[in-house]
Amino acid sequence: MNTTLLESVTTRANHLIDPGLAIWGWQITVYLFLGGMVAGILSLSALLELRHGKPSSPIFRTAPFVALGILSLGMGALFLDLEYPFHVWRFYTRFQLASPMSWGSWILVAVYPAAFVFGLGSLDDSGRSFVRSWVPKNLEGLYDRVEKHAIERRREILTGVFFIGLGLGVYTGLLLGTMAARLQWNSALLGPLFLVSGLSTGAAFLLLTGLHEEERKRIVRWDVNAIGTELVLILLMLIGFGYGTESARFAASNFLGGPYTPVFWSLVVVLGLVVPLLMEAVEAKRHLPFTLVTPALVLVGGLALRAILLAAGQDSAFRLIP
Amino acid sequence: MTSRREFIKISGATVGAATVGSGFVNKFWGLDRDAVEDPNTDGDKVVPTFCELCFWKCGVLAHVRNGRVTKIVGNPDHPLSRGHLCPRGTGGMGLLYDPDRLKKPLLRRSNKRGGQDFEEVSWAKALDFTAEKLMKIKRDCGPDKVALFSHGYGGSFFKHLLFAYGSGNVTAPSYGQCRGPREVGFNLTFGSSLGSPEVLDIENSRVLTLIGSHLGENMHNTQVQDFARAIAKGAEVVVVDPRFSTAAGKARHWLPIKPGTDLALLLAWMHVIVKEELYDAAYLEKYATGLPELRKHLEDKTPEWAFTETTIPPEKIVETARFIAGARPASLVHPGRHTTWYGDDTQRSRAIAILNALLGSWGRRGGIFIPASMPVPKYPCPDYAAPPKTAQDHPDGTVYPFADEVLSHGVCDATVPGKIMTSGCPIKGWIVYGTNLIQALPQRQQVIEAAQHLDLMVAIDVLPAEITGYADVVLPEATYLERWDDAGPTPWREPFLAIRQPVVDPLYESKPGWWIAKELANRMELGAYFPWDDAGKMVEARLRKGGYDFDLLKAKGVIRGKRVPVTTEDGLELTFATPSKKIELYSKRMAEAGASPMPEYTRHPQPADGQFRLLFGRTPTHTFGRTTNNRFLSEVTNENEVWLSAKVARERGLSNGDRVVLVNQDGVRSEPVRLKATQRIRHDCVFVVHGYGHSSPGLKFAKGRGMDDSRLVTKIAVDPLAGSTGMSVNFVTVERA
Amino acid sequence: MSASKKRYAMTVDTRTCVGCKACVLACKSENDVPDGFCRDWIVEEVRGEFPDLSAEIRSERCNHCSDAPCVSVCPTGASNIAEGGVVLVTHGKCTGCKACIAGCPYDARYVHPKGYVDKCTFCLHRVQKGLQPACVGVCPTGTLTLGDRNDPASAVSQILRKRKSKVNHPESGADPNVFFLV
Ligand SMILES: Nc1nc2c(c(=O)[nH]1)N[C@H]1C(S)=C(S)[C@@H](COP(=O)(O)OP(=O)(O)OC[C@H]3O[C@@H](n4cnc5c(=O)[nH]c(N)nc54)[C@H](O)[C@@H]3O)O[C@H]1N2
Ligand SMILES: Nc1nc2c(c(=O)[nH]1)N[C@H]1C(S)=C(S)[C@@H](COP(=O)(O)OP(=O)(O)OC[C@H]3O[C@@H](n4cnc5c(=O)[nH]c(N)nc54)[C@H](O)[C@@H]3O)O[C@H]1N2
Ligand code: SF4
Ligand code: SF4
Ligand code: SF4
Numbered sequence A: 001m002n003t004t005l006l007e008s009v010t011t012r013a014n015h016l017i018d019p020g021l022a023i024w025g026w027q028i029t030v031y032l033f034l035g036g037m038v039a040g041i042l043s044l045s046a047l048l049e050l051r052h053g054k055p056s057s058p059i060f061r062t063a064p065f066v067a068l069g070i071l072s073l074g075m076g077a078l079f080l081d082l083e084y085p086f087h088v089w090r091f092y093t094r095f096q097l098a099s100p101m102s103w104g105s106w107i108l109v110a111v112y113p114a115a116f117v118f119g120l121g122s123l124d125d126s127g128r129s130f131v132r133s134w135v136p137k138n139l140e141g142l143y144d145r146v147e148k149h150a151i152e153r154r155r156e157i158l159t160g161v162f163f164i165g166l167g168l169g170v171y172t173g174l175l176l177g178t179m180a181a182r183l184q185w186n187s188a189l190l191g192p193l194f195l196v197s198g199l200s201t202g203a204a205f206l207l208l209t210g211l212h213e214e215e216r217k218r219i220v221r222w223d224v225n226a227i228g229t230e231l232v233l234i235l236l237m238l239i240g241f242g243y244g245t246e247s248a249r250f251a252a253s254n255f256l257g258g259p260y261t262p263v264f265w266s267l268v269v270v271l272g273l274v275v276p277l278l279m280e281a282v283e284a285k286r287h288l289p290f291t292l293v294t295p296a297l298v299l300v301g302g303l304a305l306r307a308i309l310l311a312a313g314q315d316s317a318f319r320l321i322p
Numbered sequence B: 001m002t003s004r005r006e007f008i009k010i011s012g013a014t015v016g017a018a019t020v021g022s023g024f025v026n027k028f029w030g031l032d033r034d035a036v037e038d039p040n041t042d043g044d045k046v047v048p049t050f051c052e053l054c055f056w057k058c059g060v061l062a063h064v065r066n067g068r069v070t071k072i073v074g075n076p077d078h079p080l081s082r083g084h085l086c087p088r089g090t091g092g093m094g095l096l097y098d099p100d101r102l103k104k105p106l107l108r109r110s111n112k113r114g115g116q117d118f119e120e121v122s123w124a125k126a127l128d129f130t131a132e133k134l135m136k137i138k139r140d141c142g143p144d145k146v147a148l149f150s151h152g153y154g155g156s157f158f159k160h161l162l163f164a165y166g167s168g169n170v171t172a173p174s175y176g177q178c179r180g181p182r183e184v185g186f187n188l189t190f191g192s193s194l195g196s197p198e199v200l201d202i203e204n205s206r207v208l209t210l211i212g213s214h215l216g217e218n219m220h221n222t223q224v225q226d227f228a229r230a231i232a233k234g235a236e237v238v239v240v241d242p243r244f245s246t247a248a249g250k251a252r253h254w255l256p257i258k259p260g261t262d263l264a265l266l267l268a269w270m271h272v273i274v275k276e277e278l279y280d281a282a283y284l285e286k287y288a289t290g291l292p293e294l295r296k297h298l299e300d301k302t303p304e305w306a307f308t309e310t311t312i313p314p315e316k317i318v319e320t321a322r323f324i325a326g327a328r329p330a331s332l333v334h335p336g337r338h339t340t341w342y343g344d345d346t347q348r349s350r351a352i353a354i355l356n357a358l359l360g361s362w363g364r365r366g367g368i369f370i371p372a373s374m375p376v377p378k379y380p381c382p383d384y385a386a387p388p389k390t391a392q393d394h395p396d397g398t399v400y401p402f403a404d405e406v407l408s409h410g411v412c413d414a415t416v417p418g419k420i421m422t423s424g425c426p427i428k429g430w431i432v433y434g435t436n437l438i439q440a441l442p443q444r445q446q447v448i449e450a451a452q453h454l455d456l457m458v459a460i461d462v463l464p465a466e467i468t469g470y471a472d473v474v475l476p477e478a479t480y481l482e483r484w485d486d487a488g489p490t491p492w493r494e495p496f497l498a499i500r501q502p503v504v505d506p507l508y509e510s511k512p513g514w515w516i517a518k519e520l521a522n523r524m525e526l527g528a529y530f531p532w533d534d535a536g537k538m539v540e541a542r543l544r545k546g547g548y549d550f551d552l553l554k555a556k557g558v559i560r561g562k563r564v565p566v567t568t569e570d571g572l573e574l575t576f577a578t579p580s581k582k583i584e585l586y587s588k589r590m591a592e593a594g595a596s597p598m599p600e601y602t603r604h605p606q607p608a609d610g611q612f613r614l615l616f617g618r619t620p621t622h623t624f625g626r627t628t629n630n631r632f633l634s635e636v637t638n639e640n641e642v643w644l645s646a647k648v649a650r651e652r653g654l655s656n657g658d659r660v661v662l663v664n665q666d667g668v669r670s671e672p673v674r675l676k677a678t679q680r681i682r683h684d685c686v687f688v689v690h691g692y693g694h695s696s697p698g699l700k701f702a703k704g705r706g707m708d709d710s711r712l713v714t715k716i717a718v719d720p721l722a723g724s725t726g727m728s729v730n731f732v733t734v735e736r737a
Numbered sequence C: 001m002s003a004s005k006k007r008y009a010m011t012v013d014t015r016t017c018v019g020c021k022a023c024v025l026a027c028k029s030e031n032d033v034p035d036g037f038c039r040d041w042i043v044e045e046v047r048g049e050f051p052d053l054s055a056e057i058r059s060e061r062c063n064h065c066s067d068a069p070c071v072s073v074c075p076t077g078a079s080n081i082a083e084g085g086v087v088l089v090t091h092g093k094c095t096g097c098k099a100c101i102a103g104c105p106y107d108a109r110y111v112h113p114k115g116y117v118d119k120c121t122f123c124l125h126r127v128q129k130g131l132q133p134a135c136v137g138v139c140p141t142g143t144l145t146l147g148d149r150n151d152p153a154s155a156v157s158q159i160l161r162k163r164k165s166k167v168n169h170p171e172s173g174a175d176p177n178v179f180f181l182v
């Protein structure tokens, strides 16, 4: 009997589940993108200061606050995605060890105070007295103590922020990467990939703001490494899928001939990684003037990476394996 | 220092406060253990009654919570449901709470029939109007000029009314468009028909052969239960169907026969069984006549001959014949139910009957049982004044010698002046109870033409079905969950009695059928025929008179009698009510009527290239068109699709899911409908589920969903013996919509 | 795990199931499942080419997985493991973040219009009272059986010993507890 030809019919037609999963849309894309970018901004600026002392470009004085603003936008998008937003506080009644979502929500609460203290230390005196002017009278004592620590324990804070940033970056990838049910996300490399991509988009954001020459060069150098790593990770991920189980091969096929192939290769790989990498390399070698094109492309690529992986993952269920 | 008492008081208060506090914290912080949430659909009241989503009469338990029916489950004590239900029975609430239900009596506003142009009127006005018109017809033309179309359990009150009125013209499409030829074929052979529910012991069959009968899609609850039980016990199934039906998926042998050629296969099977003497010789010796004639008749009906007709390879025919005979007498060839296919349906049913006789399955375990029942005494009531008039039921003026019920299409013909009523008065009034003639009868134009000649059409329905649009008066009946119906026995494997009683009060201004019939009777000086005030009281009186425990019946919905033998294995002595008192393999009666006394194969026209035979059937979640507006049931199946061979579809550039239109041989076009391109059907036919494609604007959910197969049944092949209308004789082409 | 601990499981006999969907509808009315959603569903698979065809019909639902990813990914504990290993969602704790939906290899969950995530409960509210789940109770073909897999005398245990069975996508690693008899 010929068992290859198959007609399969299901009566299930649940909204957001059928015909294909469509639970997460632009909100989560934006959230993951901004989250990753914030991770990059925080980690990179902390690292820069740790390695080379206080950076001189003006952006670094406010970067932690800018990052918080961006993160809040991302969290706003996440909030919009919740089907039961009034229960959002439920995230904070538990810590679920096995749930990246739970890790994420707690990391997010850690990011706010950390970035705030980081920011206080980055500001100059006038900036700090501006902040203090907003503090309510009865909290001024507390504020003063925080401010004192922010300045005096700078190194510890920088180290803390660096790691919290990394945590945030890894988390954005792990959120998807732990979902074995979505064949496309079922890869241990998704965490590192999202982290590196986050660092790269964070770098791109900083580059867009106009940095002093010396700092720009450092960041570009890191960015070149990040992009290179990202390309290697993507390659490894595809190889991993290709040589894996039937379900993994199905996942690889999405990007190797499947429906997501054109967008993935053109937007993420070529436009978002290869072109900026080449441009940065060429600019550095030939001492060409820096343009905003490269960071802009990196940002587009980073956004596309998340949007495409999010969609492809939802489009790669066990039920689709013939 | 605090005293011990104070200490206890304080700590008590602390504990109390802590309890309250932690309760609060737990409640809002979710630190409590997770409770198992209860959807709270159990009834505060559970009322037993029986189902009317189709005509099988399964016992149900209706859960009522705060006055609303929340769910309907099977009554474990009822022999037809045994605690389980088919999907339709599960969805009775969808009918009860259908927002499109008929809510008030309606009176036609304009003169034109068909437009659903009504005004809402009071019951008094609607009933006065109807009674006056009926009285006028009786005065002017005689009582036999009124016919009752009735399908469904509640029709009994209207039959009674019509007989009292003086007419015997009671008809239903469940005869001439459904079971008719089968009942005639079995009656001619065994002297008894199969009725509904069919008296089949499928549960104990070892081989079950299905000719079309698509059990599992055809969802008569007990029959499907028995089917599954048999399979679970290891029974084998043979399915003869041009389509890979659900049942075919369970079968050892699937024979994808060329439609319309089943009689050739049946004859060839019998040829093999007789030639190889695989039949039950002792049984035939004892009970049957005509084996020598049959043997001779079958001589040339070889598998090779049948192959050319059926496309079933001869080896397969021989193999399956032996397979079927090997399990006798627990080898049942299912008699089918919707048997009005090709116009020689009585002969095909006869062939099935004779084959069952050869297998010795009539009156045997695993075959056809002889049912038992519990009689209910009549309610004292005057005899009908004049004996019911003979039926004017001969379509085209032909007499159908074995039709034992009035034919619905015959009544239509007798309604059109000059068509068969060349002298005297044609039929003037129709009472239409629980049947949607527009979708149920073939040749719609002729049905509508007949309706246009009426002086009165009164439709008693629960929904604004198409037919109500042609009525002068529409009377909204309460649904089966809101009314009493009459009590009566259902002959079955074991004797039992069940009652239908109201679960909730009627919604809107709908009224139970008994009340409507009684009110009409009162207005026509026939009140003496309804000498009771309330059907519930009448039922109670009948049952108590029969010595039954009415209170138990009310509480349980059913009482079961002592089992009696229903097969020879149980100790039953078989008798046959044929003229010869034997199973008639050869039918003298048929010979006398000028018909072939043993089934003769006739070759039916086959579709030309590019045409497909239009076949139709059931889907488990719906009963014809009566449930396609049921939103609850339609959740899973809200439109039908046209099955077409995947290969043919590919050749025509059509793919699964495309929208297509079917055009029949007379140029009638279907509604646009989704295509199911599938391996599961032959290349020469298409299949569609009957009952979709409603056109009545009142059916707000169902209107325009899917296609209406009956619109395309413009051609029929009338069975010369039963007078039934074969409807599978229409050919269609498939166009892209 | 001690042998006395309950482990509810369901068997679905693909040989007897006719795909009638009574189980789907009974579930809807029992559990007040909103219009347009279902907790159980029918999959009909036909293999082969005319006329060599074979069919399998399955009534499917949440598998109440022994290693349920939906529970482990849930950040709030709304998805939890109740008596007998039955996987439940406590509506009041659910944020509708849908991580559990993404995490379920069987797409067995859906977002209830009220915002929480919902799915088959094995009708634990009935089972606790000694009743059968609605789908099991209605099924005219006796296709469905629910019982304690850790009790060797239970109907499911006996069936699983007697009949050949399989689970959907065993490679998911979730260790499902709905068994399809073939
Ligand atoms: N769910 C549900 N169940 C129902 C009903 C319902 O409305 N809904 N209605 C009930 C009633 S009243 C009736 S009468 C029965 C009808 O149900 P059945 O008596 O089972 O009706 P059939 O006409 O035999 O069924 C149609 C089947 O016959 C096949 N067929 C068509 N033409 C041919 C042919 O020439 N030869 C052969 N061998 N097969 C053919 C079709 O492919 C299809 O599978 O169903 C009953 N059960
Ligand atoms: N083309 C085509 N024609 C067919 C068939 C087919 O397969 N194809 N099948 C044939 C067969 S097998 C049969 S049995 C017949 C069946 O044909 P019908 O007996 O006409 O059956 P339905 O179409 O279900 O119509 C039932 C009507 O009763 C109404 N009704 C439902 N419940 C109640 C109630 O409690 N009280 C009242 N007063 N009304 C109620 C419904 O609203 C609906 O209008 O059709 C036959 N005609
Ligand atoms: S077979 Fe189904 S619809 Fe018909 S009476 Fe029984 S439960 Fe009701
Ligand atoms: S109710 Fe039973 S037979 Fe019907 S689809 Fe569900 S499991 Fe299958
Ligand atoms: S089937 Fe899905 S929802 Fe059910 S327990 Fe398994 S993972 Fe969770």
Ligand code: SF4
Binding pocket: C073, C074, C075, C076, C077, C078, C079, C089, C093, C094, C095, C096, C097, C098, C099, C100, C101, C116, C117
């Ligand atoms: S949607 Fe609800 S149940 Fe699912 S993971 Fe989020 S909080 Fe948990």
Ligand code: SF4
Binding pocket: C026, C027, C028, C030, C031, C039, C040, C061, C119, C120, C121, C122, C123, C133, C134, C135, C136
């Ligand atoms: S066990 Fe209960 S909740 Fe689960 S599918 Fe069956 S009826 Fe629905």
Ligand SMILES: [Mo]
Binding pocket: B174, B177, B178, B179, B337, B338
């Ligand atoms: Mo019928």
